[in-house]
Amino acid sequence: MSDVRHRCEYCRRQVNQHKRADAVYCSPTCAARARDDRRRFARRLRNLRPCPTCGWVFAFRRSDAVYCSARCRVAAHRARHSNME
Numbered sequence: 001m002s003d004v005r006h007r008c009e010y011c012r013r014q015v016n017q018h019k020r021a022d023a024v025y026c027s028p029t030c031a032a033r034a035r036d037d038r039r040r041f042a043r044r045l046r047n048l049r050p051c052p053t054c055g056w057v058f059a060f061r062r063s064d065a066v067y068c069s070a071r072c073r074v075a076a077h078r079a080r081h082s083n084m085e
């Protein structure tokens with residue numbers, strides 16, 4: 001076994017040895033926190049999409065929101081209206 005020092009992937013604390021060779025966290029607490037962070041990040045990415053009017057990519061707070069702002073919603077409405085005429 002090598003005594004190469006590892007760092008916990010979450011808290012970056014140096015650990016002398018991991019209980020398991022494939023462990024990357026210093027403790028179950030760090031492993032759970034890292035998992036929570038990943039889940040939160042994935043959730044944020046899921047809500048990330050472009051506004052159909054201005055193309056700005058941003059995180060929607062409401063899952064049913066379509067436009068980034070009221071201005072874009074109105075602009076899209078106007079564009080739709082003028083296309084019909």
Ligand SMILES: [Zn+2]
Nearest residue numbers: 008011026030
């Ligand atoms: Zn840690």
Ligand SMILES: [Zn+2]
Nearest residue numbers: 051054068072
């Ligand atoms: Zn927009």
